[in-house]
Amino acid sequence: MNVRLFKPSVGEAELQMIREAFDRSWIGLGPMVNEFEDAWKDFTGSRMAVGVNSATAALHLALALFRFPEGKKVLVPSLTFAATATAVLYNRLIPVFVDSDPVTLCMDLEDLERKYDRDCVAVIPVHYAGHPVPMEQLMPWARERGLKVVEDCAHTAGAIYQGKMLGTWGDIGCYSFEEKKLMTTGDGGMMVTDDPDLFQDLKAMRWVGIDKDNWKTAQQYTTANRDAMHWFYEINVLGYKYNMNDLAASIGLAQFKRLPEMSRRRSEVIRQYLDGLEGVPGVEPLLPFEPEKYCYQMFGIRADRRNELMIHLKSKGIATGCHYTPLSIQPLFGPWGHNCPFVEAEHERFITLPLHADLTDEEVEYVVEGIRAFHVEKLVSY
Ligand SMILES: Cc1ncc(COP(=O)(O)O)c(C=O)c1O
Structure with missing residues (x-):
């Protein structure tokens, strides 16, 4: 017998949705990404959900949104995948590693307190393996110190902890749909937030700085509103090419139903x-x-x-x-x-x-x- 460690569960349902994207002949950022974002927004009860091409991108963007001064510190667990801490380095910030709780292996809150100093600007709790970090303790601790909280939810999707979904306790939640995860889009991720100050920049920053709905724009090329300047967009922020595409979202929509x-x-x-x-x-x-x-x-x-x-x-x-x-x-x-x-x-x-x-x-x-x-x-x- 050969037993695989991880394996994506994909089949007919996913193929059917891929076919739908092919039939539309639109596989970039488009209507299926919008539909998947809406579904994820409702699922998590968040005010906004934004699809990206990985959780690594999500973590990078999450920290970038706050525009922390270079050289500030971010508290991250030592027991995590590289992306949790490389996101800190991408933003020219300093990772401060926190030891694990001996029982749960999540961030040890006593070590967190020991490692904290006034240069810290954020903390990234990771719900390791899917086990919840005690967010009811971490959130007030972080708020008292003015820290932003980015939840790394790469190992969880849909779990309720003390009446609130993991990923919605902090300022931003980042999920992964990489192929080994609870559900997959091949590679992909989703960011959720309730903070209206972050809405505008977030959409633009995952799409090279352009805050415009690509799908709607394409439809306006030929619609009746002849005065609409459908070609016009402004770039106000430094963005990245981190958007999810419709091919990934088509798989995601099928997987979401099966989650x-x-x-x-x-x-x-x-x-x-x-x-x-x-x-x-x-x-x-x-x-x-x-x-x-x-x-x-x-x-x-x-x-x-x-x-x-x-x-x-x-x-x-x-x-x-x-x-x-x-x-x-x-x-x-x-x-x-x-x-x-x-x-x-x-x-x-x-x-x-x-x-x-x-x-x-x-x-x-x-x-x-x-x-x-x-x-x-x-x-x-x-
Ligand atoms: C804890 C954790 N954070 C972030 C990531 C990055 O996810 P992605 O592969 O979607 O970039 C992973 C991926 O394995 C992970 O395990």
Whole structure:
């Protein structure tokens, strides 16, 4: 058996929507992006949703919108994907790495307080694996210090935490639709905000600085309003070519409809892992997963003799990973790193296990058996 670590769940429904985009022969920024943004706006209950071509772009733009003076600091977790911190560097700001909470692996709020100083201008909480950062504590803490809050929701989509959707607690929420995520557009992302001060610039900044609806403009080339200067636009801000396109949005619209069903399947898989691995010595869940409450993009364990277990699973055709090598020990971030002792040591016990919506019960059982067998064959003999 070969068990994949991640896999996008795509098929006929997505193909049908792609065909619709092809039939219209409009695959750039257009009506399907608008429709997907409207759907995401309603889904999250936000005042504005803007489609972009990745969460990396979303995080870059989110910080750019605030026009922080060069050299100010942004608090980010060490345990995250590179994009959370490269977004800080793209904006000529300084990343300040925060250690992980030993239990949840989200940003440790005590370390956050220790790392804060008056040069900090923003914080980027990451709902790691999909597990919520305690936003009811983080938000008042950030507000008291005048910090902007950008939620990195790459690992979550649609989870409600204490009555409020993740991604809508902070000033801006950034979601990812990269192929390994809870839903996908191949590559893509979405930004949400309720702050009207950000609306205008956000649309322009994801589209090379042009604040104009591309689709509407094209329709005006030939409509009856002969006086409309349909060709006119102004560039007032420095923008980027970060827009989502209709080809991506067509897949996104089909995936969006399937999101509840795909998230439900992921939760079932996690429950099966948790039950199956209970009591296996030397193995514990990566964090206190609550699959009936939240949606998770990743499942993993912390394991003794991690490397040997990974090689053992590999020999059985089971793909595994480690998410992540903490950024504070990555060479790029050397000048600002080596200051998160817990996660810099603990990540050597992390194993990410296969999780995707098409995973079968048999495959999950096979992974669980593979881990149990390692215990029996290898650990017991020592
Ligand atoms: C925590 C986190 N933030 C941001 C990103 C960037 O997402 P994208 O691939 O859509 O740029 C990822 C992608 O894996 C991620 O895991």
